[in-house]
Amino acid sequence: MAGAAVRVEGLTHRFPTRRGPLPVLESVELEIAAGGYASLMGPSGAGKSTLLSLIGGLEPAQHGTVEVGGDRLAGLSRDGLAAFRRRTVGFVFQHFGLLEALTAAENVALACALTGTPRPERRRRTRELLAAVALAERAEHRPAELSGGERQRVAIARALANRPRLVLADEPTGNLDDDSTMRVMGLLESLPAEHGCTLVLVTHDRSLAARAALRLELHDRRLHAAAA
Amino acid sequence: MTWRDALALALTGVRRRLGRATLTVAAVALAAALLTALLTIAGTAETRVLDELSRGGPLAGIQVAAAEPDPGQVDQDDPEPGPPKVLDDRARRRIAALPEVRSVIPVVTARMYVVAPAERPDGRRLDPFLETAVGIDLSQPSRLPVTVVAGRLPAPGSATEVAVTSGWLERLAIDGGDAATVLGTEIEAAAGRLDGGPGPDAVRGRWVRLEIVGVVAQEAASANLLVPLAQTTAARRWTAAGTDGGRRLGLSPSPYDGLLVVADGLDAVARVRARITEVGYSTSAPENLIASVERYVGVVEIVLTAIGGIALLVAGLGITNALLAAVRERRREIGVLKAIGARDRDVLAVFLVEAAGLGLVGGVLGAAAGYVSARAVGGVVNGYLHEQGLVGVTPGTPVGVLFGVVAGSVALALLGGTLPALRAARLPAREAVGGT
Numbered sequence: 001m002a003g004a005a006v007r008v009e010g011l012t013h014r015f016p017t018r019r020g021p022l023p024v025l026e027s028v029e030l031e032i033a034a035g036g037y038a039s040l041m042g043p044s045g046a047g048k049s050t051l052l053s054l055i056g057g058l059e060p061a062q063h064g065t066v067e068v069g070g071d072r073l074a075g076l077s078r079d080g081l082a083a084f085r086r087r088t089v090g091f092v093f094q095h096f097g098l099l100e101a102l103t104a105a106e107n108v109a110l111a112c113a114l115t116g117t118p119r120p121e122r123r124r125r126t127r128e129l130l131a132a133v134a135l136a137e138r139a140e141h142r143p144a145e146l147s148g149g150e151r152q153r154v155a156i157a158r159a160l161a162n163r164p165r166l167v168l169a170d171e172p173t174g175n176l177d178d179d180s181t182m183r184v185m186g187l188l189e190s191l192p193a194e195h196g197c198t199l200v201l202v203t204h205d206r207s208l209a210a211r212a213a214l215r216l217e218l219h220d221r222r223l224h225a226a227a228a
Numbered sequence: 229m230t231w232r233d234a235l236a237l238a239l240t241g242v243r244r245r246l247g248r249a250t251l252t253v254a255a256v257a258l259a260a261a262l263l264t265a266l267l268t269i270a271g272t273a274e275t276r277v278l279d280e281l282s283r284g285g286p287l288a289g290i291q292v293a294a295a296e297p298d299p300g301q302v303d304q305d306d307p308e309p310g311p312p313k314v315l316d317d318r319a320r321r322r323i324a325a326l327p328e329v330r331s332v333i334p335v336v337t338a339r340m341y342v343v344a345p346a347e348r349p350d351g352r353r354l355d356p357f358l359e360t361a362v363g364i365d366l367s368q369p370s371r372l373p374v375t376v377v378a379g380r381l382p383a384p385g386s387a388t389e390v391a392v393t394s395g396w397l398e399r400l401a402i403d404g405g406d407a408a409t410v411l412g413t414e415i416e417a418a419a420g421r422l423d424g425g426p427g428p429d430a431v432r433g434r435w436v437r438l439e440i441v442g443v444v445a446q447e448a449a450s451a452n453l454l455v456p457l458a459q460t461t462a463a464r465r466w467t468a469a470g471t472d473g474g475r476r477l478g479l480s481p482s483p484y485d486g487l488l489v490v491a492d493g494l495d496a497v498a499r500v501r502a503r504i505t506e507v508g509y510s511t512s513a514p515e516n517l518i519a520s521v522e523r524y525v526g527v528v529e530i531v532l533t534a535i536g537g538i539a540l541l542v543a544g545l546g547i548t549n550a551l552l553a554a555v556r557e558r559r560r561e562i563g564v565l566k567a568i569g570a571r572d573r574d575v576l577a578v579f580l581v582e583a584a585g586l587g588l589v590g591g592v593l594g595a596a597a598g599y600v601s602a603r604a605v606g607g608v609v610n611g612y613l614h615e616q617g618l619v620g621v622t623p624g625t626p627v628g629v630l631f632g633v634v635a636g637s638v639a640l641a642l643l644g645g646t647l648p649a650l651r652a653a654r655l656p657a658r659e660a661v662g663g664t
Contacts, residue, residue, distance in 0.1 A: 086569025097564040101240035
């Protein structure tokens with residue numbers, strides 16, 4: 001499956017607060033080629049996660065255009081955005097975002113269930129994905145029984161459950177030690193080549209960001225090419 | 229997301245907060261138990277009171293006297309009858325043919341000399357005495373105004389069994405709570421007749437030995453002995469065969485002393501009574517009393533239901549509170565669900581299924597506990613009633629009440645869960661990310 005090209009034009013976003021709207025993004029322009037790998041850096045509060053949310057359809061853009069794989073997100077209903085996320089996007093969070101009461105396999109299977117995958121196919125796909133992140137033998141473990149690196153690998157397996165064309169990783173190694181970081185990054189960076197999807201990585205780590213083909217930095221609410 | 233997936237997710241949510249879920253279920257169960265018990269007790273109390281009014285017979289039962297109606301008293305439950313009037317088979321057939329009459333059972337009484345056990349429990353001797361026996365067809369006990377307090381009714385065709393009333397116990401100075409002590413004792417009874425022997429008042433008796441098999445409360449006639457119809461019919465025949473046709477011994481010229489008429493339903497009682505009055509006989513039935521009691525019991529039932537309902541409402545608020553807390557705690561989890569593609573209605577379904585599940589489990593446990601509690605209360609009440617020499621009660625919980633309480637618990641849980649579920653469904657998917 002081909003990755004999704006991402007195009008953002010004139011994106012402006014404000015957070016509503018009690019003291020009035022707080023500007024987060026101003027006229028952001030961005031273009032990532034299908035199957036590309038982009039990293040996004042910036043200080044805390046710069047709006048990295050907001051930009052990722054807007055690209056991933058977690059919230060609608062207030063001003064400007066977001067287009068992913070030819071789909072314009074503006075004007076989509078809440079259900080429409082949900083369908084877009086289900087079809088097109090895989091998320092990997094810093095906090096892993098696994099459901100604590102479910103096993104690793106159940107977490108992955110849940111993502112399959114949301115796409116309407118039949119149960120036998122769900123089981124097969126879950127086994128396949130957990131094997132791909134080298135966690136087949138930990139399938140029946142709950143997140144609390146896994147290390148940080150293992151949890152993030154389960155999260156990556158879950159993100160791939162719907163065969164996404166775009167994977168958005170929000171500081172996926174923020175809670176991991178060096179070994180786990182390398183293993184998780186190896187997995188993520190293999191996605192464009194092995195799964196054909198576009199990868200956007202938000203990170204504070206310059207060395208990790210430097211590994212991306214397209215390096216971006218958010219500061220003063222605007223997006224800039226990152227310094228080498 | 230399918231309902232099965234929603235159920236699985238709701239179950240995992242419950243498992244994670246098992247303590248809170250248990251407390252919530254306990255609150256619903258307590259409320260449902262209270263409602264079930266109150267409805268059962270109210271229903272049983274109503275049945276018991278109405279049974280007492282009709283002395284165990286059908287509520288639609290009417291007593292017809294062998295007398296003309298008093299025009300000034302026809303609307304009363306228990307009117308004074310007018311002059312005696314022969315109640316024979318012709319009258320019986322006419323009444324049986326009236327609209328809305330389900331059955332007609334004849335009542336025949338007989339005056340008898342009775343020799344009771346030689347000594348009363350207090351040691352005093354009891355001389356032979358004159359007593360009235362009422363004979364009715366005992367093959368249809370549910371249609372008779374008779375309540376068994378202890379033992380059983382005489383067998384329908386028996387010539388040797390008798391049941392006695394509380395009046396008999398009083399004569400023997402036996403406390404109502406000890407009614408069962410007379411069971412198995414034997415009495416001798418005789419219908420008399422003047423047979424022209426030595427002296428103008430020479431009476432010859434037709435003696436029978438009877439075993440007391442039951443203690444009853446009866447309103448078929450004013451009498452302390454209850455026997456199968458054949459016994460009193462034979463006794464009357466004996467008396468009537470005397471030289472004076474039984475007149476000096478007080479034998480009524482009417483073949484039947486009364487009829488027990490069962491109407492098609494409570495609402496038909498007034499019409500049937502009016503028709504029997506037109507035929508020319510005095511009737512009595514506790515219809516006004518039953519209607520009044522029904523109204524009062526209805527009010528009590530409403531009040532008890534309201535108390536149970538309020539308890540259930542409080543439990544519903546408990547569900548709302550528990551689920552609101554769950555939504556607060558699971559904001560990020562809900563965000564993640566949405567990030568991986570769950571729609572608002574998927575999240576709504578998860579929380580509604582969780583609420584319904586809590587309501588269902590609580591409702592089932594509560595209905596069961598309420599049923600058991602009502603039985604326990606019934607046991608205590610029975611003990612008290614038996615001590616008083618009264619008939620016990622069997623608390624019956626209608627299946628409808630049990631299903632209603634469970635369904636009500638689920639409905640209330642869904643109602644209580646709607647607000648948290650809507651709140652969860654409307655949470656933005658961005659909750660998954662947090663920060664800026």
